[in-house]
Amino acid sequence: MIKKAVQYISSRVPFKPQAAIILGSGLGELADRIENPIIINYSEIEGFPVSTAPGHRGRFVFGELNGKKVVCMQGRFHYYEGWSMEQIVLPVRVMRALGAEYLFVTNAAGGINTSFVPGDIMLICDHINLMGTNPLIGKNDDSLGVRFPDMSFAYSPEIRELCLDCAARAGVEVKQGVYIGVTGPSYETPAEIRAFRTLGADAVGMSTVPEIIAASHMRMKVIAFSLITNMAAGILKQPLTEEEVLETGRRRGREMQRLITEVIGEIDA
Numbered sequence: 001m002i003k004k005a006v007q008y009i010s011s012r013v014p015f016k017p018q019a020a021i022i023l024g025s026g027l028g029e030l031a032d033r034i035e036n037p038i039i040i041n042y043s044e045i046e047g048f049p050v051s052t053a054p055g056h057r058g059r060f061v062f063g064e065l066n067g068k069k070v071v072c073m074q075g076r077f078h079y080y081e082g083w084s085m086e087q088i089v090l091p092v093r094v095m096r097a098l099g100a101e102y103l104f105v106t107n108a109a110g111g112i113n114t115s116f117v118p119g120d121i122m123l124i125c126d127h128i129n130l131m132g133t134n135p136l137i138g139k140n141d142d143s144l145g146v147r148f149p150d151m152s153f154a155y156s157p158e159i160r161e162l163c164l165d166c167a168a169r170a171g172v173e174v175k176q177g178v179y180i181g182v183t184g185p186s187y188e189t190p191a192e193i194r195a196f197r198t199l200g201a202d203a204v205g206m207s208t209v210p211e212i213i214a215a216s217h218m219r220m221k222v223i224a225f226s227l228i229t230n231m232a233a234g235i236l237k238q239p240l241t242e243e244e245v246l247e248t249g250r251r252r253g254r255e256m257q258r259l260i261t262e263v264i265g266e267i268d269a
C-alpha cells in the first residue's frame with residue numbers, strides 16, 4: 001500500500017518533501033500558505049482512507065513553506081471514526097517513504113493543567129498513550145523500523161529547543177506539557193480529567209499518539225503542538241461544545257501557523 005501510494009504521488013510531485021506536516025481540527029489553514037501547491041486528494045490514492053471529522057479536509061498539499069519543500073496533510077484520520085490504527089498511520093508512512101525526515105503535528109486539545117487558558121499553544125514534551133492500542137501491533141516491518149522502538153526522545157529535544165528560540169524571537173507565547181491520547185469520541189468525564197491530571201497529563205486529545213509512534217518507529221524527527229481549544233471537562237463547570245473547539249482553532253490557529261512556518265525555515269533538512 002505504501003509503495004503504491006508513493007508511486008502514484010511521485011508521478012504527480014516532482015520533488016522530495018523535507019518535512020511533513022499534519023494539521024489538526026480547525027488548523028488546516030496553514031496549507032493555504034504553501035507556495036506552488038500541488039494538491040492530491042486522498043480519494044485519488046488507492047487504498048487510502050478519507051477523513052470525515054468536522055474541520056478536516058482530506059488531501060495532501062505539496063509545495064514550499066519558508067524555503068523548504070513540504071507535504072502537508074489537510075485532514076487526518078481518527079480512531080473514533082472507525083479507522084484501524086494501521087490506516088491512521090498509513091499517510092505518515094507514505095510521507096516518510098517520500099523522503100520526509102521531519103514531522104510536524106498539530107492538534108486541538110482540552111487543557112487539563114489549570115494554569116492553561118483556551119487559546120494557549122502547548123509544545124508537546126511527551127505523551128501518555130491511553131488509547132488502549134498501538135499502531136505497531138502485528139508483524140513488524142523491519143524495513144520501516146525495529147520491533148521495540150525507543151520512545152525516550154520521541155519529541156525531539158533539539159527541535160523543541162529550536163522551537164522555543166523561534167517562539168521567543170517571534171513573540172509567540174508557548175507553554176509546554178504532556179499530551180494524553182484517548183479514543184473519544186465522547187469528551188471525558190470530570191473524574192477522568194482529575195485522574196489524567198494525577199497521571200501527569202497537561203492536555204487531552206483524540207489524535208496524534210498513533211502518528212507519533214509510527215513516526216518514531218521510522219526514526220523521524222518529531223515536533224508536535226496542541227492548541228488548547230477549551231478547558232477539559234469539569235474545570236469550568238460548563239458543557240464542552242465542538243463549536244468552541246473549532247472557534248478557538250480559527251482564532252488562535254494563525255499564531256500556531258506562524259510559529260510552525262518559522263521553525264520549518266530553521267530546520268537543516
Ligand code: HPA
Binds near residue numbers: 111187231240
Ligand atoms: N477532550 C478531548 N479532545 C479534545 C478536547 C477535549 O476537551 N478538546 C479538543 N479536543
